């Protein structure tokens with residue numbers, strides 16, 4: 348149970364982590380959120396990747412404003428059905444293309460405020476897209492996140508990282524800070540042809556599964572590169588069609604398999 352009142356009605360908190368940038372952490376966070384909503388859950392997404400807040404763009408919400416109420420910040424809802432809402436530093440930056448170069452304590456203080464001061468209301472799942480890395484600064488951020496009593500972390504990696512020490516570093520980071528590893532997602536594991544939807548394994552496959560077995564953590568799935576997903580994100584315009592169109596995407600059935608593996612863990616609801 349969290350001691351943070353704004354999170355009292357949030358049943359599950361899942362962190363999304365990666366050892367380094369560019370592996371597709373935000374894209375995985377986005378698709379986990381869409382899959383959970385498609386399964387009928389109410390979902391919030393918190394973007395604390397302060398060096399490159401990309402979730403407003405992913406969800407087609409760039410340019411939207413966050414409102415402050417007496418209880419805290421009101422997240423941005425993707426549509427009137429209020430099944431999916433997002434909070435990101437990207438909504439607060441004056442120049443939305445900018446990333447933030449704050450270091451150390453200022454960043455940690457911002458994360459603390461984000462964790463405590465967003466009015467999430469009643470949510471089935473809150474996904475937190477975290478800054479990539481495993482440095483001392485990330486350890487301080489992890490300490491802030493622990494105040495939220497998360498269920499655990501989904502680790503995003505790529506076949507190249509599996510071949511190197513990066514993902515082991517990430518797994519050790521979770522052990523060190525005390526995050527339960529809910530599983531590993533291997534992103535960019537192959538390529539979906541935009542013409543015939545055939546999936547080709549560009550890299551040697553099966554590394555994620557081997558690694559998960561070796562570290563005794565669940566393997567959640569391999570996600571190929573799908574150029575049509577990027578087109579879908581980029582063509583949303585201001586109509587925010589991602590939620591509606593995502594079920595037609597080739598990646599949606601893969602993410603359905605990933606969330607099913609998370610449900611199968613029967614995570615206890617945070618508040619009794």
Ligand SMILES: Nc1ncnc2c1ncn2[C@@H]1O[C@H](COP(=O)(O)OP(=O)(O)OP(=O)(O)O)[C@@H](O)[C@H]1O
Pocket residue numbers: 365367368369370371372373374375396399401479534535570571572573574576577580
């Ligand atoms: N499976 C995929 N298929 C197609 N495109 C992908 C896939 N995964 C990621 N991408 C694309 O790669 C780019 C980088 O992905 P993303 O922003 O999710 O990475 P990230 O790990 O969150 O990076 P950072 O932490 O540095 O912000 C994005 O344009 C995204 O759309």
Ligand code: SF4
Pocket residue numbers: 540541542543544545
């Ligand atoms: S996967 Fe099929 S359609 Fe795509 S490039 Fe290869 S042969 Fe052509």
